[in-house]
Amino acid sequence: MTARVTIRIQQADFDIAKEIAALTQGRTDIGAVVSFSGICRGSEGGESVAALTLEHYPEMAEAEIARHAETAMSRWPLNGLTVIHRVGRIAAGENIVLVLTASQHRQAAFQAAEFLMDYLKANAPFWKRAETTAGTGWVDARHHDDAAAARWTKS
Amino acid sequence: MKVKYFAWVRERVGKAEETVEPPASVRTVDELMAWLARRDESYAYAFERPRVIRAAIDHAHVKPDATIAGAREIAFFPPMTGG
Numbered sequence: 001m002t003a004r005v006t007i008r009i010q011q012a013d014f015d016i017a018k019e020i021a022a023l024t025q026g027r028t029d030i031g032a033v034v035s036f037s038g039i040c041r042g043s044e045g046g047e048s049v050a051a052l053t054l055e056h057y058p059e060m061a062e063a064e065i066a067r068h069a070e071t072a073m074s075r076w077p078l079n080g081l082t083v084i085h086r087v088g089r090i091a092a093g094e095n096i097v098l099v100l101t102a103s104q105h106r107q108a109a110f111q112a113a114e115f116l117m118d119y120l121k122a123n124a125p126f127w128k129r130a131e132t133t134a135g136t137g138w139v140d141a142r143h144h145d146d147a148a149a150a151r152w153t154k155s
Numbered sequence: 156m157k158v159k160y161f162a163w164v165r166e167r168v169g170k171a172e173e174t175v176e177p178p179a180s181v182r183t184v185d186e187l188m189a190w191l192a193r194r195d196e197s198y199a200y201a202f203e204r205p206r207v208i209r210a211a212i213d214h215a216h217v218k219p220d221a222t223i224a225g226a227r228e229i230a231f232f233p234p235m236t237g238g
Contacts, residue, residue: 054237057161060211064214097238120237124238138236140236141234141236
């Protein structure tokens with residue numbers, strides 16, 4: 001059976017159960033599905049966050065995510081994967097990003113999901129603007145995301 | 156070549172994209188940033204800390220010493236906060 005790779009960038013929210021069903025439907029070769037969803041938190045550094053607004057570089061975001069998906073598919077024995085990244089205004093408590101990985105056995109699914117998230121955090125061209133009690137401003141990138149992505153580099 | 160700006164780089168420059176024709180002496184991403192910074196105060200402000208700015212050529216990340224020859228689209232942006 002061929003691998004199912006789904007990559008979407010969209011304003012609308014996603015339904016995790018529906019996406020898992022789409023990934024696994026009709027297949028009997030999948031033994032493990034790992035799901036990660038990133039959610040907009042309601043506080044950051046002592047301030048209350050009302051919402052995040054995500055800007056992105058459309059053509060590059062698609063290209064980057066596709067590259068990472070291809071890397072994941074070639075590094076781990078996966079039956080499929082799904083990456084959905086939202087853009088636009090996202091209120092506290094709402095979904096931002098979804099990563100699903102499917103494999104025969106759980107190790108590949110867990111590792112590939114973590115790899116994809118670490119790379120999304122470090123390399124995907126999206127930028128968050130936060131509305132907080134202290135005002136509205138751009139969120140700073142975190143160095144530990146670069147470090148997390150770097151540990152996947154083969155030596 | 157087309158140049159695109161994102162996030163606070165775009166806000167400081169005052170535009171999302173433009174077409175530029177740098178002289179042949181401007182060969183790398185670094186040199187392009189310095190050339191743009193000299194245009195006016197807005198550009199100088201956007202590129203005042205060049206080591207913070209990231210760049211992409213034709214939708215792929217590049218280092219500051221990458222050559223710009225043959226690039227169709229160059230983008231400048233702050234460190235990313237996706238995912």
